[in-house]
Amino acid sequence: MLVNEDGKTAAPETKSFEPKIVAFCCNWCSYAGADGAGTARKHYPANVKIIKVPCSGRVNPLFVLRAFQKGADGVILCGCHPGDCHYMTGNYYTRRRLTLLMSMLDYLGVAKDRLRVAWVSASEGARFAEVMNDFTAHIASLGENVKLRDMRCRK
């Protein structure tokens, strides 16, 4: 069972709060978009750390929950724009799976806007940086996430 460890809502925001943000990026569009942001020297915060996946459809909702469980303050999933998936239909599955996951996040004790899905194409380097800046600012305003703990492991 996943519950909040301290039963409280978000911890008080401190100046030194550096949100941990995991970004899953598909190999064909968004990872290339992130490269584009780098090539164009578009700044986005160091908090965002990217994990490359072949397709946004490879992202199991369990990966997202694992990130929250391990202390991520925000998770963002980026894929090709609908209709542009390299594997034809991957991002449609992602869209449905993540919609479902979002509807359950509140129930699991995670504010649902800590998870975001954004479509960024290979040519949208500037947009990638914009999306990451915006998401990081949003997560920073939400404050620290409460860690999900597996109570079975507690003594």
Add this chain to the structure above:
Amino acid sequence: MQKIGVFVCWCGSNIAATVDVARVVAAAKGIPGVAFAADYKYMCSEQGQQLIADSVRQYGLNRIVVCSCSPRMHEKTFRACAERCGVNPYQVEIANIREQCAWILKDKEQATRKAIALMKAAVAKVQLDTPLQPGESTVVKRALVIGGGIAGIETALDIADAGYKVDIVEKEPSIGGKMAQLDKTFPTLDCSACILTPKMVDAAQHPNIRIFTYSEVEEVRGFVGQFEVDIRKKARSVKADICSGCGICTTKCPSRKADSEFDAGLRKRGAIYIPFAQAIPKVPVIDRAHCLKFQTGKCGVCSLVCPNKAIDYTQQDEIVTEQYGAIVLATGFDLLDLKHFGDLGWGRSKDIITSLQLERLTNAGGPTEGHLVCPSTGRQPKKVVIVSCVGSRDTSGRGKTYCSKICCMYNAKHAMYIREKYPDTDVTVFYIDVRTPGKGFDEFQRRAVEEYGVHYIRGLVGKVDVHKDGTLHLTASDLNSGRQLEMEPDLIVLAAAVTASPDARKIAGLVTASIDNDGFYVEAHPKLRPVESPTAGIFLSGMCQGPKDIPETVSQAGAAAVKAIGLLSKDKLLTNPCTARCNEAVCSGCQSCVKVCPYGAIEAVEKTVITLEGKKEQRSVAVVNEALCQGCGACTVACPSGAMDLKGFSNQEIMAEVDALCW
């Protein structure tokens, strides 16, 4: 035992200026399993790769992490390096500390901390990497070229000359594309038809080339080396094998309402038509939307006059299915629809035309047989204004933000056409900048000014008024002198922006090629792989990749052909080993994976499996066909029992990365 080597690249100063590489190395050395860590100025260089090879030998490394640029850049390089020194190439991971770290951050402390985090995630993943062996697949020795303009023709000829079969699919009734519409080409001012039409004939007569005109690609299946393509041959309503191309039908057709596409709307054509005299194939097409026979049932004149009885009103579209090893996209370009440029008078006067229309007006094969006239009066213009950058370099949203690249040169060309033939006609070109890089290009533009006396005014045309009597009044500003200018030209030529072909997006979807916001195809790498799409087996030729002139288009077409030939010349291709794998002991045979697989690569097979308890059991389980699997991983998430996993991106590996990054 795992022995991981971590190699941190400086990338000259690209990484080292922002990331403290020594600290990354020090952090790597503290991770259990890391047997060696070092930094070097250019890890991708020969010396850098030698350092990796030497360390593998000296420390017995069996896994490698390279902290460097994007894997899209040099993953291949480092995998090949690993393979040469006996490490499985799929036990190499790249931490992207250049694009994702050094280049986006200014603060050295932040960048270094992020680089260490990315390095740790890569180490966490590499620890779980299993050795993978790529499979093999065969290559169909035939290429498909989509688009029959100069780019497509050139690519097809080059591939065919190398001894491979090529098919060209062209949606229009004839090959030739936009170049066939042009009068002359810059910077040599040689006749466009004289250089293009022999190529069209070469393509039509080449034993290795088949041409499908008036046809479109309907469906693409398969993958590199083995594409299966459905081509829709639209009904011409004319039997191509019987038609002699005499053209009597086109002259007798009573319907004269349709605008001639080839003459850019300056002339009407019949409902049955051959686009232009040198068309290949020289077989007419019935435009059913304008044909009286199809619309009212009465008429049938073409059928009556045809000496060969080639007209067939009952002809149906035909679908041809063919196999290809490589596909070259050569879908070309279009011109921006100027509907938002009413301030320049677009749509309000016949004497405000596009540059392409001017080409038709000066072309001997055009509607006026090459006599430049004002379309409204039929009289020769005495004062012509050419406006550059109509919709190019436009940030207002009604045009395109990019430079269309060819307009400055063709504006100079058009001005020269006019001044050469009609020395008493005054030509003024309004421009923002004149951009003429290219061999002999700047000299060409200067000739227009110095020898032909064309007026170049740096400035913007603010407004064009059309008076009741049809005369034009133009208001512009001269940016160099700061004066307002008023002019009454007889003819205004708008250099409309180049746009991607509207079909490019549809075709991108069919072949899963990447496309940018403007509809141009994205190349795999702008410098290292400029004629390849990121999708394997898809190549880019000509304007479909971005604005370019004819010399550049032809060079790119040749480059795309070489890349396609390189692929076709292989008998076997190594397949991506990062495919789905089913743990049969856990698989329940529910077939959820079968349903989500876009490639039909999974099927349920009845077989004997050994369960987790070690018992033998006869049941249905999912079996992955590795030749078809493209490794998207959709099945891995759909699988309710967790039996499906993806090699190279396994659940465990991604979880390990998550754990490392969230630590």
